[in-house]
Amino acid sequence: AQSVSQHNHHVILSEAASLELGCNYSYGGTVNLFWYVQYPGQHLQLLLKYFSGDPLVKGIKGFEAEFIKSKFSFNLRKPSVQWSDTAEYFCAVNARLYGNNRLAFGKGNQVVVIP
């Protein structure tokens, strides 16, 4: 079965600080990778995704993520956070082998940015 690990469930940082959220998955085959974000009171929305090609992908609002196949990781980064980045962030993985487009989610990172 697929599993997705996100560490440091609660992250508190000041504006302009850099953010990195780790994501590791257990499946060894071909994968599609996603980061979703949930702002306070809003629905989950896609932040960025990786299917193939350049392992460094850029998403909305200045976020980027790097797929490192050898480490089974897809870490999310932002060089300089803003107060508006306060949200919960979820990593998700889909293994193409299964063909059913079912995603496995990590437990999320609650990020609080202090002005």
Added chain:
Amino acid sequence: DVKVTQSSRYLVKRTGEKVFLECVQDMDHENMFWYRQDPGLGLRLIYFSYDVKMKEKGDIPEGYSVSREKKERFSLILESASTNQTSMYLCASSQAGTGGTGELFFGEGSRLTVL
């Protein structure tokens, strides 16, 4: 713009009541999903459906059932609500087949409180 609509944003029910949560998507997606979201536990899959009248159990199906009579509509049913089913319920849809990547589109969620 793609849209997944959940009929109720907030519900308060009593223990033992039957609860219906409705979800409609306008993207002609084959796949539909019901998750529950709890603090520290992330998103856990309750049930999903790949086609009309088809359903499969997710990771936590106990105490729930689903119905998919039409492609665009996926209902979650709590036959006899219990206090441990107090949670945020999220509906999602995705495209299936070779065009599917696993990317999920979420509704705004239904927050259920069982007293």
